[in-house]
Amino acid sequence: MVAISVPGPLRPLHPLHAILLAFPFPLFLGALLSDLAYRASFQVQWANFSSWLIAGGLLVGAFALLWALVNLIRSGTGRKRRPALYFIVLLAMWVLGFVNAFVHAKDAWATMPEGLFLSAITALLALVAAWIGYSGFRTREVARAVE
Secondary structure: OEEEEEEEEEEOOOHHHHHHHHOHHHHHHHHHHHHHHHHHHOOHHHHHHHHHHHHHHHHHHHHHHHHHHHHHHHOOHHHOHHHHHHHHHHHHHHHHHHHHHHHHOOOHHHHOOHHHHHHHHHHHHHHHHHHHHHOOEEEEEEEEEOO
16 A cells, blocks of 8 residues: 555635635735825825825834734645745735835825835735635645556
8 A cells, every 4th residue: 555645635724815806806905006096185184094005004014024923834845835825925915014014104195106106016915825725735645556
């Protein structure tokens, strides 16, 4: 008898992790849209909306990032590629969002165009992280072959 390790079925996210992962993309996308609205109208309140949406995305994103780190540590040595990619994308999203929060802490006029570009990149990274997270992770199964 021979034991063979084969990729198993996709394992979905834990329900609480899925809830945490659901927030960063809409919040960072809302920040991008409010940056676009500020660029079009120069109404200061749009820059304030962006700041608050970024802060919310960072808060919930930090918990999703922490959960991804725990999953990365708990995953086995042979199957760390996808959890590592997921963690790296979430980390990049959070770090760029943090830089974006500092940019948006300046005067509203001074946030353009850096804030707009950072909001777009952060929203894109949040989308990629959600895509990777919701598409599931492969588990390993051991298939037994009889000789």
